[in-house]
Amino acid sequence: MNFKKLTQSQKQVYLAKAEITLVSEKLFLKCDLSLGDLAKESGIQLHTLSHLINSQANQNFRDYINVMRIGYFKEKVNDTGWKDFTVEQMVTACGFNSRATAHRAFIRHVGAAPSEYLKLHRLQYDHRTVPKKGYNFG
Incomplete structure (x- = not known):
């Protein structure tokens, strides 16, 4: 998936999917959690996920x-x-x-x-x- 072609609505859906994955599985409680771990668990490509967090949440991972x-x-x-x-x-x-x-x-x-x-x-x-x-x- 090319994050540059995602609509604003699609970006919000993907970021919500990442957040649901983090919260439902309490991944954020893992002290060694990486962006790669979240990408794997959420099924969102690493670069797309990084871009979404940076651009939509206005934060680094x-x-x-x-x-x-x-x-x-x-x-x-x-x-x-x-x-x-x-x-x-x-x-x-x-x-x-x-x-x-x-x-x-x-x-x-x-x-x-x-x-x-x-x-x-x-x-x-x-x-x-x-x-x-x-x-x-x-």
């Missing part, structure tokens, strides 16, 4: 995947199964191959480090300080 990983991190911040995870465990579980890589991606796309994001958005579960039913906050 690495940024495109890291944004998905950041989104997953944000979803898991208050997941009770992850409440005892350290920042390092969380970013690794999200597919980042190191804390430094996650840090750079977060600064670039969120404007804060993963640890800062966690401090701002993670709920604190301290059962000793939970108000009893009927407590008046006024």
Whole structure:
């Protein structure tokens, strides 16, 4: 398939197919995911896929995947199964191959480090300080 001959609608369909493949198979959680892996899994030619990500998502492949990983991190911040995870465990579980890589991606796309994001958005579960039913906050 020649990506230069694709209509805008076709480009959107192919990019959606790639995204569905990434999400449904959670490929973005693989720390060693490559563009070639995604091309193989989605059935979209490598050069076409690269062009689509660059032109339609306005990102390179690495940024495109890291944004998905950041989104997953944000979803898991208050997941009770992850409440005892350290920042390092969380970013690794999200597919980042190191804390430094996650840090750079977060600064670039969120404007804060993963640890800062966690401090701002993670709920604190301290059962000793939970108000009893009927407590008046006024």
